[in-house]
Structure formats: structure tokens, C-alpha cells
Amino acid sequence: MAIEAFLEALDQLAQAAQRTFEAATDDESLEAARIEFLGAKNGRLKTVQKGLGAVPGPDKRAAGQRFNEVRDLIQNALQNAKERIQAGSSGESASDPRFDPTLPGWTRRMGRQHPIAQSIAELVDIMGRLGFSLEDGPEIEDERHNFDALNIPSDHPARDPLENFYISGGDSQVLRLLRSQTSTVQIRVMENRKPPIRIIALGRVYRPDTADPTHYPMFHQMEGLLVDRHVTMADLKETLRLFANCYLGTDVQVRFRPSFFPFTEPSVEVDFFWNDRWLEFGGAGMVDPNVLRAVGFDPDEVTGFAFGLGVERLCMRRFGITDIRDLYTNDVRFLRQF
């Protein structure tokens, strides 16, 4: 027998044995496989071994070596199959022993929007239905947009360094500050557009107040501005009533109290009657003719109203939050409630 034929027979035997041992699923089929391949009398390994005597003398050594390798390989396959079947019958799940269907599953917590973000989205939606589009402006402002163009004179107490976050350094020509009100966006929009204008601005404003249940050095305002022909105070009141009825409830009433802002004339404080109480939510008024002139509009042609409401106040009333600081402490146990 040529050595080639002998080695070929060994290879085929090795493959067949491996396949058969791997397919065995219990003691009986494993024992049958053992007898088939390793049986002392008529096992297939024995049968192949008989061919070794017919391999020519000079090749005998190599053929014998390969025979021993294949024998070890088949015995290993038998041992592996034995262990596998024993593990399978030890009482654990036949598939993955780490899988226990009685364990509680993972709780997946849904993330949610911050109450202020939720409120802002709803305010944008309500005002959008009233025809107001959303505008934006920078939080770092110059004095022109935060004060001058809003008719706030240079000696006005609202400019006091104790009332504002002025920013040092940078461009030395222009004094900058964190905006103290969103009324800055009124100016930015009117500088770039002609009436009719109907916009809101929603964003952060900054004032150096000590934090307490109703104050925080950063908060949000919703600014509204409408400029057109024949705009009156009645339009302002009706717009705020419609807004309050959408956001807080259909029975909410609106009250104006006389007030003063340099950029509106007349000016009012805006109260909503809600849950048996009058609560103040912001300021409003008819756009001062000086402001219209500052942006190049003719006060004899167009008039307008403006309002600024506290977003935190609206949000806190709506969700029953009593301390503004809770909104910014980022305690997830608090925020998860909304």
C-alpha cells in the first residue's frame, strides 16, 4: 500500500470520527460512536491500522507517526464529547447555563425633557398658533440693544453694575453684558425688518440676584412683539388672554396694573387670575414712540405692543413647583417627576 493511500485513509477517518462524536447527544450514541471508531476488534481505526503493515519500509516511520496523531485526535474527540454530554445532563439548561428566565429584567428608564424645555416647546406652539414666529438673539449683548435703543437713559438705575453682569475685556470699544431682558430681541428684529412684525423670543436672561425660592441669577423670558397699523392695548390684552387660556386654563382672567418701562408707554404689569389668586407673570405695554424711531419706524404710521413674561413663573405654576432653585439643581429625582 502506497503511503499516499494510507495517509488519505487516515484523514478521512479523522474527519468522520470528529463529526460523529460531535453529533452524539447522549451516552448511548456516544458509546456506539466509540465502538465504531475505537472498538478493539473491528473498530475503524483498527482496520486502517492494518494497512500500515503494507506501507513500504522507508515510509513506515512517517506513516506510523501520522497514525499516532490521528489516534490521539480521535481519542480527544471522544473525551470532549463525553464532557459535553455530562455537563448537559447536570440539571442546567441545555442551551446557555447563564440564562435564567426567572431573574427580573433590566428596567429601561426613559429620558425626558427638562420642565423648562417642555414649557418652552409649548409656549412656542401656542404663540405659533396665534401667528407669532420664533426669533433669537445673543445672550452676550451690547448696551445699544439692552438699553439705548430701548429708551433706557444712560443714568437709569437699570444700568447699575449691581443689577447686571457686565463683561470685562474683549473689544474695548463696546461695553458688553449678559442680557438682562429679552427685549433686546425686539430691537434686533425691528432693525432688520419692516412692519407688520409678529414675533416672540424665548431665552435666558441674567441678573445678579441672590438665589431664593423665587429668584435665580439666570432665568428665562418670553418676549412678544407685534408692530403694525392700528395696534391697540385691546389687542395686547386679548393676545395675553388667549395665551393664558391655552397655557394655564380656559377660566384664567387677565388683569393689567399701571406700571412703567422706558420702552413702553403706557406700561402695565400683567397678572393672571388662577387658582383663586391674582399672580404677576410679567410686564407689557405699547411700544414707546422713541423705540420705534430708534429703529427707523414712523410712530405716526405704525404702533405696536410688547410683553415679557417669566417662563419659570409660568412653568412653576403649571407644574406646581414652589422653589425655582429645584429647576437648576439637576437632581434627577426631582426632574423625573415632570
Ligand code: PHE
Ligand atoms: N423687559 C421687561 C422686564 O424684563 C418686561 C417687558 C417686556 C415689559 C416688554 C414691557 C414690554 O421686566
